[in-house]
Amino acid sequence: MKFVKQLCDRGLIGCLVVMLTGGFLAPEFAKAEKLWMEGADVATTEETIIGGNIFRKLAEKLSPAVVSIRSMIKTSRRLYSDFPFTPHGVPPGFREPPPQEDIQPQGEGSGFIIRKDGYILTNAHVVVGSDEVQVTLSDGKLFKGHLVGLDQSTDVALIKVNAPFDLPVIPLGSSDKMKPGDWVMTIGNPFGLEFTVTVGIVSAKGRSLGASIYDDFLQIDAPINPGNSGGPLINTRGEVVGINTLVLFQGQGLGFSLPIDLVKKLLPQLKEKGRVIRSWLGVVVREITLEIKEALNLLVDRGSLITEVVADSPAYEAGIRRNDVIIEFDGHTIKNSRELPMRIAHSPSGKKMPMKVVREGETISIDVVLAEVKNRGRQ
Numbered sequence: 001m002k003f004v005k006q007l008c009d010r011g012l013i014g015c016l017v018v019m020l021t022g023g024f025l026a027p028e029f030a031k032a033e034k035l036w037m038e039g040a041d042v043a044t045t046e047e048t049i050i051g052g053n054i055f056r057k058l059a060e061k062l063s064p065a066v067v068s069i070r071s072m073i074k075t076s077r078r079l080y081s082d083f084p085f086t087p088h089g090v091p092p093g094f095r096e097p098p099p100q101e102d103i104q105p106q107g108e109g110s111g112f113i114i115r116k117d118g119y120i121l122t123n124a125h126v127v128v129g130s131d132e133v134q135v136t137l138s139d140g141k142l143f144k145g146h147l148v149g150l151d152q153s154t155d156v157a158l159i160k161v162n163a164p165f166d167l168p169v170i171p172l173g174s175s176d177k178m179k180p181g182d183w184v185m186t187i188g189n190p191f192g193l194e195f196t197v198t199v200g201i202v203s204a205k206g207r208s209l210g211a212s213i214y215d216d217f218l219q220i221d222a223p224i225n226p227g228n229s230g231g232p233l234i235n236t237r238g239e240v241v242g243i244n245t246l247v248l249f250q251g252q253g254l255g256f257s258l259p260i261d262l263v264k265k266l267l268p269q270l271k272e273k274g275r276v277i278r279s280w281l282g283v284v285v286r287e288i289t290l291e292i293k294e295a296l297n298l299l300v301d302r303g304s305l306i307t308e309v310v311a312d313s314p315a316y317e318a319g320i321r322r323n324d325v326i327i328e329f330d331g332h333t334i335k336n337s338r339e340l341p342m343r344i345a346h347s348p349s350g351k352k353m354p355m356k357v358v359r360e361g362e363t364i365s366i367d368v369v370l371a372e373v374k375n376r377g378r379q
């Protein structure tokens with residue numbers, strides 16, 4: 001599923017029917033040099049009491065590690081069309097000048113530095129399709145950004161600038177530890193208004209908008225707008241817990257941020273291969289509703305209902321059937337159709353993975369060997 005999120009054009013999508021593919025952390029990446037600094041490496045307290053000037057201090061400390069990103073595209077135009085000679089163009093015998101090339105801005109977004117030698121995280125939709133990436137630091141210094149890796153399925157991009165000095169960084173925290181009601185802060189460039197700071201709370205976790213099978217957003221009420229894309233969502237310990245990605249304009253205070261723990265799983269592959277290697281199960285799933293439960297005479301309320309098995313897929317080879325309900329994958333309970341692709345996303349191909357399936361009221365165990373998806377580019 002090709003996926004380019006735009007910060008201002010998203011609407012709620014009701015149902016979820018997915019073809020399951022996933023990304024995994026290949027063994028060779030497990031030993032790779034860490035690309036970021038963990039928040040635990042720098043944090044000094046377990047809890048931070050909200051009050052006083054805490055957000056002012058965080059903004060002062062962390063803003064230097066936030067950047068403005070402008071994606072540029074090359075354009076060309078024929079100069080003779082500007083000549084006011086005749087309605088039919090240039091006069092006979094006049095030699096047409098060569099087209100003039102120019103580079104124009106395609107869009108703007110935000111990003112943040114995760115390593116002092118210039119690695120920067122942002123959203124894929126901020127830089128995809130650009131011919132050149134321009135990065136502006138908080139002090140106004142300009143650099144050309146080089147695209148290191150990009151994954152449109154999760155809307156994550158890793159870029160790098162080559163600065164002759166060490167750059168300030170923001171440590172990465174844990175989105176898994178965030179709870180609804182926790183305070184958060186954003187820093188970004190909405191509508192080109194550089195280094196704007198807003199504050200709010202985490203409204204909910206695990207949100208899906210139907211844009212991708214990997215949707216697992218933190219919902220926030222801190223104001224974000226076009227231009228905030230790719231900027232950091234920061235907890236009260238000064239750690240990044242998400243990448244601000246999109247907002248729904250149909251309501252108020254409906255912003256969504258990619259959880260940083262998901263991003264961490266992708267970073268080694270983005271750096272080493274420029275893309276995310278994905279594995280494949282080969283099924284289409286959907287939620288179990290009351291109507292479906294009664295129509296199929298299902299004896300379970302939760303799980304991932306199989307509506308289609310792709311021929312010659314790993315699922316087909318393992319004997320998975322239509323109307324099976326997967327309730328457990330690799331020891332993890334599957335509560336709904338969204339959880340299965342997320343579990344597959346962190347499982348390697350070529351390895352036997354145990355599952356529990358409810359079929360005609362009976363729970364059976366099935367082993368499946370996931371296959372690597374071939375020729376799917378950066379999906």
